[in-house]
Amino acid sequence: MSDTEVDIPRVRAARQAREFGFPKRQTEEIEWRRVKLTPDQREAQQQLASIARAGGLAYLYGRNGVGKTLIVSGLGIGWEKVRHENRDATGVAGMNAARYWRAAELCGDLIRWQQSEATDKGSSPDDLARRAGLLVLDEIGDLKWTDFQSTTLSNIIDDRYTEKRATILIGNQKPNQLAKIGCPLSILDRTRDGGAIIDASGWKNMRGVA
Ligand SMILES: Nc1ncnc2c1ncn2[C@@H]1O[C@H](COP(=O)(O)OP(=O)(O)O)[C@@H](O)[C@H]1O
Numbered sequence: 001m002s003d004t005e006v007d008i009p010r011v012r013a014a015r016q017a018r019e020f021g022f023p024k025r026q027t028e029e030i031e032w033r034r035v036k037l038t039p040d041q042r043e044a045q046q047q048l049a050s051i052a053r054a055g056g057l058a059y060l061y062g063r064n065g066v067g068k069t070l071i072v073s074g075l076g077i078g079w080e081k082v083r084h085e086n087r088d089a090t091g092v093a094g095m096n097a098a099r100y101w102r103a104a105e106l107c108g109d110l111i112r113w114q115q116s117e118a119t120d121k122g123s124s125p126d127d128l129a130r131r132a133g134l135l136v137l138d139e140i141g142d143l144k145w146t147d148f149q150s151t152t153l154s155n156i157i158d159d160r161y162t163e164k165r166a167t168i169l170i171g172n173q174k175p176n177q178l179a180k181i182g183c184p185l186s187i188l189d190r191t192r193d194g195g196a197i198i199d200a201s202g203w204k205n206m207r208g209v210a
C-alpha cells in the first residue's frame with residue numbers, strides 16, 4: 001500500500017473497536033503507517049492472535065510504555081475487521097464483538113449499572129463482557145481487588161473459559177505479584193490450558209517513537 005492510500009476496512013474496524021472500548025490513542029488517533037512493531041511485539045501479537053482464535057486465556061505483563069495496549073488493540077481491530085468481512089459474506093454476525101475495558105472501569109461501570117434506576121438500562125456491562133468474542137481487560141494490577149472485584153472478574157473469566165471465549169489480561173505485575181495485591185491466582189491458572197503468560201518485562205519503552 002502506498003503512503004497516500006487509506007485502508008478503508010481497517011479504518012472502519014478501528015472505529016468499531018473504538019466504540020467497543022478500545023483506547024482512542026490506539027484506534028483513532030494513531031497513525032498506523034508510522035508504527036512498525038518491534039520483533040518482540042510482533043511475536044507476542046502473533047502468539048496472542050492464535051490464543052484469541054482458539055478461545056484461550058492470556059496474561060501479558062511488563063512495564064508501562066512498552067506497547068502492550070498497542071499490540072492488543074491491534075488484535076481488537078483485526079478482530080473487528082474479520083467480523084465485518086464475515087458478516088458481509090454470510091449476512092449474519094457469526095462472531096461476537098471484541099471489547100476492551102480497563103479492569104477498574106468494568107467494575108465501576110457494573111456498579112453504576114446496578115445502581116441505576118433507569119427503566120431501559122440496556123445490557124449489563126458484565127453481560128457484555130461475558131458475551132464478547134474477544135475480551136481485553138487492561139491494567140488489572142491497578143484494580144483494587146476487594147471481594148466484589150475478585151468475584152465479578154473471576155466469574156466472568158471462568159464463564160468465558162468454559163465457553164471457550166478468548167480473554168486477554170494485561171498488567172504490570174509478575175504473576176506472583178498479582179497474588180499479593182489480591183488477584184485470585186485461580187484466574188491465571190486458566191492460562192495453562194492452551195493459553196499463555198507472556199513476559200514483556202524486557203521490552204523497550206516505545207513512548208514517543210511514532
Ligand atoms: N512499535 C511502535 N512504534 C511506535 N510507537 C509505539 C510502538 N509501540 C508502542 N508505541 C507507542 O508507545 C506508547 C506506549 O504504548 P502502550 O501500548 O500504551 O504501552 P503499555 O500499554 O505497555 O503501557 C504509545 O503511545 C504507543 O502508541
Ligand SMILES: [Mg+2]
Pocket residue numbers: 065068069070138
Ligand atoms: Mg497500557
